[in-house]
Amino acid sequence: MSSSNHSRFQIKPGGVITGRITVPGDKSISHRALMLGAIAEGETTIKGFLQGEDTLATAKVFQQMGVAIENNEDVVKVKGVGLRGLNAHDGALDFGNSGTSVRLMTGLLSAQSFNSELIGDESLMTRPMLRVIEPLRTMNAEIACTDNGTLPIKISGGVALQCIDYELPVASAQLKSCLLLAGLYAEGTTSIVENTLTRDHTERMLGVFSHPTTRNGNTISIKKADKLMATEVIVPADFSSAAFFIVAASIVPGSDVILENVGVNPTRNSMLKIMELMGADIELHNAREQSGEPVADIHIKSSDLQGIDIPEELVAVAIDEFPAILIAAACAKGTTRLSGAAELRVKESDRIQSMLDGFIATGIQAEATEDGMILEGDDFKGGVVDSHGDHRIAMAFAVAGMVSKESILINDVENVATSFPGFVELANKAGMNISYE
Ligand code: S3P
Secondary structure (H helix, E strand, C coil): CCCCCCCEEEEECCCCCEEEECCCECHHHHHHHHHHHHCCEEEEEEECCCCCHHHHHHHHHHHHCCCEEEEECCEEEEEEECCCCCCCCCCCEECCCCHHHHHHHHHHHHCCCCCEEEECCCCHHHCCCHHHHHHHHHCCCEEECCCCCCCCEEEECCCCCECCEEECCCCCHHHHHHHHHHHCCCECEEEEECCCCCCCHHHHHHHHCCCCCEEECCEEEEECCCCCECCEEECCECHHHHHHHHHHHHHCCCCEEEEEEEECCCCCCHHHHHHHHCCCEEEEEEEEEECCEEEEEEEEECCCCECCECCHHHCHHHHHHHHHHHHHHHCCECEEEECCCHHHHHCCCCHHHHHHHHHHHHCCCEEEECCEEEEECCCCCCEEEECCCCHHHHHHHHHHHCCCCCCEEEECCCCHHHHCCCHHHHHHHHCCEEEEC
16 A cells, blocks of 8 residues: 555547457466465466465465475466475564465465464565454464464464365455365365355366365355366456456547456356446357366446446445446446445555545545545546555556546556556557556
8 A cells, every 4th residue: 555656657538449459367376376286296287377465476486395386477387295285484474465375375374384474575564464364273273473363473383284164254265265275274165155255266176176065055065175286277357357358348438449358256246246237248259168167258338327226235246346436437328326335445445545645636426435435527637646556446546547627647657567467558559548657
C-alpha cells in the first residue's frame, strides 16, 4: 500500500479495442505448478508460466530452499526434490507483494523439518495471516507472528502435523489451499468445508500431480501423501488479467476483440455472469481442457451496459475482478450496488477505498459501504488517481482512461508487474493510448 510516486501511467481518451490478444499466464495456476513441481518426484515442465513478480518470488524462495528451477521464459523446468527434500534457507524468505505465495507456503513450510521465517513488502506485511495460522496450529504446527496477526511469520519445523476437519470461516482459496498443502503431510485425512465456492486450482492440480483430492458436497478431503509425481502443466492466460480487456471492449464503442486461450474455470469466471447481467456482449469459443483446467477464447463486442444489483452469490468467484467490474458499472446506465464483498478491504490495498478514491478523483459519484459500494453511471471527467500500489487498481483506471473526457494519470503503478508484465505494451497493441509519464 505504498503511496510513493515511483512511475505513472498516462491514458489519453480514445482508441478502440480490437484484434486477437493473449494476456500472460494465470498467476494462481503458475504459483501452484511451481509449488507442487518443487515437492514432486522428477522434473515438471510448466508452459505459459506467468513471468510476474509474484510468481518469480515463489520461484526464488524454492531456489533458496535448494530446488533447481530453469526459467526459459516460455518453459520453466522444476527439478522436484520430493515431499521431504526442501532445505532450510539461511535468512528470511521474502514473498514480496504476494499473498498467495505466503499463505500457501505457510501451510507447506509448517510440515518441514526445519525452521522458516516469512516476510514480504510493505503491503503484505499488513495483511491478515491469522486465518491460516490458527487452523494450522490446530494441526499441531508451531507458528509465531506479530500481535496483529501479520508477518513476519516464524515457523518451527520438525513437528508431526495431524489432520483436521475444518470449516472455512472466510471464503478464501488461499486458506483452503494452505490447508490442502499441509494436509499432504498430516497424519490421516484432512477435510475442509467451504460453504462459499472458491477457486479450485489446487484441487485440480493435485490430481494432475497424481494425488487427487475428493469432493463430497461442500467438503474437500485430502489424504497424507507418499509422493507427488512430476508432470507437464500448461498454464492458461489469466482470466483476472483478461478482465481488464473484457471491460475495455465492453465500454469502448466499436470494440470487437478476441482474448485467446483464457482460463474459464467456473470457480473463477462469475465476472462473465455479472457482465452479462449488465448487458455485455460476450461469447466463449473453442472451449477445451488443458492440464485439468477449462480454457476458451473470449469474444467481446461493445454494448450499452445497465447498472445492476450484483448478486451476492457471484461475489466470491469474481473477487479479483471487482476493480474492473466497478469501472464497467461506472460506465453503465443507472445505479450499481455491490455488497458481500468485505474481502476486498484486505487485498493488495483496501480495494473498496482505493476504487472510491479513484472515482472521486475522476468525477464519478460513488459511496463506499462496509462490504461494497453504490455508484451511479456517468462520464469519467479525467484526473489523477492513486493506485495505492495495487496492480489491479492501476489497470482498472487505465481502462477508464479510454472513455474519459480528459486524460487520466495513475500514480504508483510499479506493482502492475506483479501480475501483468507487459501490460502497457499489450494495452497499446489492443488500442489503448497509454504511456509511462
Ligand atoms: C488466490 C485467491 C484469492 C485471490 C488471490 C489469488 C489464490 O484470494 O484474491 O488473488 O491463488 O488462491 P483469497 O483466497 O484470499 O480470497
